[in-house]
Amino acid sequence: MKTIKYFLNLSFIVLLTLFTSCNNDDDFSEIKSTETGKIQLKFENGFDNLGGIVLDQTTQTSSNGQKHKLTTLKYIISNITLIDEKGNEFDYHKNDPDKGAFVINQDSAVANVVYLNLDNIPQNKYTKVRFGLGVSQKAYLLGQTGQATFWEKAKKNGMTWSWAAGYVFFKIEGFYGKTTTDTFFLTHTGNMGDINKNNVQDLYREVTLDLPTSARVTSKIKPSIHIMANHTYLSGDHKLILDESNNNIMGSSNFAQLVTENIQNMFRVDHVHNDEKNQ
Amino acid sequence: MNKIITIIFSLFILLSCNDDDIDYGQIVDEPYQLEIPSYFPKITFDTDKYPLTKNGVELGKKLFYEGRLSRNNTISCAFCHIQENAFTHHGHPVSHGIDDRLGIRNAPPIQNLAFLNRFMWDGVIHDLAQQPISPITAEEEMDTTFPEIIKKLSSDSSYRKMFKNAFGDDKIDANRILSALGQFMASVVSKDSKYDQYLRKETNLTETEKKGLQLFQQKCSSCHKGTLFTDESFRNTGMYYNKQYKDGGLYRVTLDSTDFMKFRVPSLRNIEMTKPYMHDGRFYSLEAVLNFYSEGVQNDKYLDSQLKQNNRIGIPMTEEEKKAIISFLKTLTDYSFINNPAYAEF
Numbered sequence: 001m002k003t004i005k006y007f008l009n010l011s012f013i014v015l016l017t018l019f020t021s022c023n024n025d026d027d028f029s030e031i032k033s034t035e036t037g038k039i040q041l042k043f044e045n046g047f048d049n050l051g052g053i054v055l056d057q058t059t060q061t062s063s064n065g066q067k068h069k070l071t072t073l074k075y076i077i078s079n080i081t082l083i084d085e086k087g088n089e090f091d092y093h094k095n096d097p098d099k100g101a102f103v104i105n106q107d108s109a110v111a112n113v114v115y116l117n118l119d120n121i122p123q124n125k126y127t128k129v130r131f132g133l134g135v136s137q138k139a140y141l142l143g144q145t146g147q148a149t150f151w152e153k154a155k156k157n158g159m160t161w162s163w164a165a166g167y168v169f170f171k172i173e174g175f176y177g178k179t180t181t182d183t184f185f186l187t188h189t190g191n192m193g194d195i196n197k198n199n200v201q202d203l204y205r206e207v208t209l210d211l212p213t214s215a216r217v218t219s220k221i222k223p224s225i226h227i228m229a230n231h232t233y234l235s236g237d238h239k240l241i242l243d244e245s246n247n248n249i250m251g252s253s254n255f256a257q258l259v260t261e262n263i264q265n266m267f268r269v270d271h272v273h274n275d276e277k278n279q
Numbered sequence: 280m281n282k283i284i285t286i287i288f289s290l291f292i293l294l295s296c297n298d299d300d301i302d303y304g305q306i307v308d309e310p311y312q313l314e315i316p317s318y319f320p321k322i323t324f325d326t327d328k329y330p331l332t333k334n335g336v337e338l339g340k341k342l343f344y345e346g347r348l349s350r351n352n353t354i355s356c357a358f359c360h361i362q363e364n365a366f367t368h369h370g371h372p373v374s375h376g377i378d379d380r381l382g383i384r385n386a387p388p389i390q391n392l393a394f395l396n397r398f399m400w401d402g403v404i405h406d407l408a409q410q411p412i413s414p415i416t417a418e419e420e421m422d423t424t425f426p427e428i429i430k431k432l433s434s435d436s437s438y439r440k441m442f443k444n445a446f447g448d449d450k451i452d453a454n455r456i457l458s459a460l461g462q463f464m465a466s467v468v469s470k471d472s473k474y475d476q477y478l479r480k481e482t483n484l485t486e487t488e489k490k491g492l493q494l495f496q497q498k499c500s501s502c503h504k505g506t507l508f509t510d511e512s513f514r515n516t517g518m519y520y521n522k523q524y525k526d527g528g529l530y531r532v533t534l535d536s537t538d539f540m541k542f543r544v545p546s547l548r549n550i551e552m553t554k555p556y557m558h559d560g561r562f563y564s565l566e567a568v569l570n571f572y573s574e575g576v577q578n579d580k581y582l583d584s585q586l587k588q589n590n591r592i593g594i595p596m597t598e599e600e601k602k603a604i605i606s607f608l609k610t611l612t613d614y615s616f617i618n619n620p621a622y623a624e625f
Contacts, residue, residue: 050570051555051562052372057519058561059575110523111373111381270370 028220028276031123037217038277039082040224041116041129043104044270045073048230052112056174059181062234064241069181070174073106073231074159075263076167077116078139079132079206084124085214092118095139097150103157113226126215129225130208133264134169137195137202161250166193168250169203170263172233176242185247187233189256201252205264213272222277228270236262306444308334311462313393316470318478318506324393324465329408329458331465334445339463341441342456344624347431348411349377349421356414356460357624359386363617365549366390366467372560373524380419383524385560387545388553390616391507393465395546400558401529402513402543408461425453432456467622469548472613478506484610491607498594499604501585508547508611514583515540517576517592521559528558537581551612565608569601 046052047060059069078101080092093100104114144151144163154160159168169190175181192200215223234240238258246255311331315322324331343360346352359374360366366389368374374386384400398404404413414420415428432438432451439449446455474492476482484492495503504510513529518540520527529538542558556562562571576586576593586593596604616622 046563049564050567051560054519054521054523054561057521061570061574111371111375 029216029218029274031125031216031218033123035123035219036120037123037219038222039118039121039126039215039217040222041080041118042224042226043077043114043116043229044112044226045104045106045109045114045229045231046112048228052109053106053231054112055106060231062241063239064234065178066176066234066241067179067181068174068176068185068234068242070106070172070231072171072173072186074157074168074172075104075170076134076154076159077102077104077131078135079130080116080118081130082121082124082126082215083128083130083208085127088124089130090122090124090126092121095136095142097135097139097142097147101135101139101147101150101154103154103159105157121217123217123219126217126223127211128208129211129215129227129269130206132204132206133260134190134204135167136204137191140166140191141194161190164193165251166191170260176247183242183247185242186249187256187259188250189252189260192252201257203252203256203260205260207264207267209267209269211269211272213274215272216274220276221274224273224275226270226272228268230266230268232262232266233259234262236265238262306334306447308332308444311336311466313466313468314470315468316475316479316506319391319470320394320505320507322393322465323396324407324461329461329465331462332445334441335459335462336466338441338445339459339461339466340622341438342460343463348415348423348428350423350427351377352431353377354421356411359414359420360389362619362622362624363552364388365469365552365613365617367553370555372555374420376414376417376420377422380422382417382419383526384558385555388549389464389467390469390548391546392467394507395509396511397543400542400545401532402511403532406461407464408457410464411457411460425456428456429453469613469616471615472548473610474607475613477610485606487603487606488610489607491603491605492610494596494600494604495607498596502544502583503547509544511544513538513541513543514585515579515581516542516572516586517579517582518557518561518571519577521561524559526559539581540579541581547608548611549613549616551609552617565605566601569596569604572596573601 044052050060051058053070053073055073056069056071059067061067078097079094080100082090102116108114139147151160154167159171161168167190168188171188173186175183176185177183189203191203192198195202209227211225215225217223234242238261240258249255309332311333313322313331342348343356346355348355354377359368361369368386373384374382376382387400392398392407398407398410404410415423429451438451442451442455443449445459473482477484502510502512502514520540527539529541530536550565554563556568562568572594573596574593578592
């Protein structure tokens, strides 16, 4: 009798559980590798030991004690690649500037963040992101046919020299000084057109960053990768001082090369959100 | 016989899920005792208007973590006021609310508000229990109305029960919602930092921390006064005006040009946990804040006189002194506050 009672109770509980348990149609975080989703990159430009860059206001002191503030800050990002834990790489419109190149313009930053929204990303768990700083030679050599749209966009943003000279990769302008920021400076770096023909340096750089937590692209999740750029433009691996000889630089000369080496190391991923995407 | 009992028992279990007509029984409530250290200022929270009770505080806490206080049920107070960061919005210079809309100000901490007289960066709110009206109705924060909220809460029997336990009957209205939230906020007290223990002679500070305290008293405590570290005054500290946020501080309230870029002196308790700093989160670190005070203060027309003493703009500090002050500021972190289950969601 006791056994029967026990089994009756047990079967009742089991039945109850079966009928009342959750019925979910679509797992929120399920990755369907044959389908695509979306991802967002957020670029936050700042000085790590100071704060976000408010153009014409935020004043930084370089490691050489030189005060400087920026009135213009723009750079080109292209050839974005997402890498999963197995090392598989997804290239987002590689060497296709019309679709895969972007101008990060601090003037358009909202609460210090510039947003890039990317579509048609294969659903996956990504653990690294890579991007190019500037436009690669290969892309540039596609000619106008390959990039008329981006060329226009870049031109509107002031990020081009004439076609023969190519794109401005990194553009900063502002004021510097010992105690007050009163002397104007500009640094516009980029490749001088066809670098082999023109026998000049290649300033295009690729930056690979680890994601502290993986970015999960699913049907429901649009991850947001928050990239901090700590503008060690004068205070990176090369400690630079602005003066009469280098406060007006355009191109790929020695100073531009040193600046490029500084800025290529200024990025890191601060965090990743795996949030359900909005409508 | 046993079979029948089992079946009847099971039927009762099934029927018990419907609680609409349950008798709530006798309401048991008691006053909520705030533990106030002797060296804290007097309580300013109006306990005549909003008596502090256990059930009131408990209801207030549940509402604090309630997403239904926003239009699409996702943004609760706790979305921007996160306990681990002393109830500030970790890492965000300004907060984003519903639909990712951006505000213009840094979320201030919720701590020791029962002892203050005015609230928000521009001091515009004088009654703590009325403060929630502002974020609840703000388009970029929670974007909803009280009638909407009341409709949602009224259809939830667990809320009707809690309102009955806190206020005597299960009617839900704006005054009660605000009273409960006010009571919860008043109950959130931070008084057990290393510095508090030092004041109570329960622990000692290191040499550097003591040096920092001394320097703090010389250079900072004329504004960051007393055990709450604020004299609750409004000061222009020579910060640049951010054209994107267009936030002139107290000027936005009074429209008096002498109030331009004046902001309320904030409390520095738990400052280690509340980065980034200032009304718009412009400084990522305490080092950046002190560097601002020593080198970055602008000689504004209405710059506070405290920041132009002896013909020197700002507050002179050597690198050593800054380090010591920062180590003192870290003693204001109250770990038991940050981890207190009485203020936690679960």
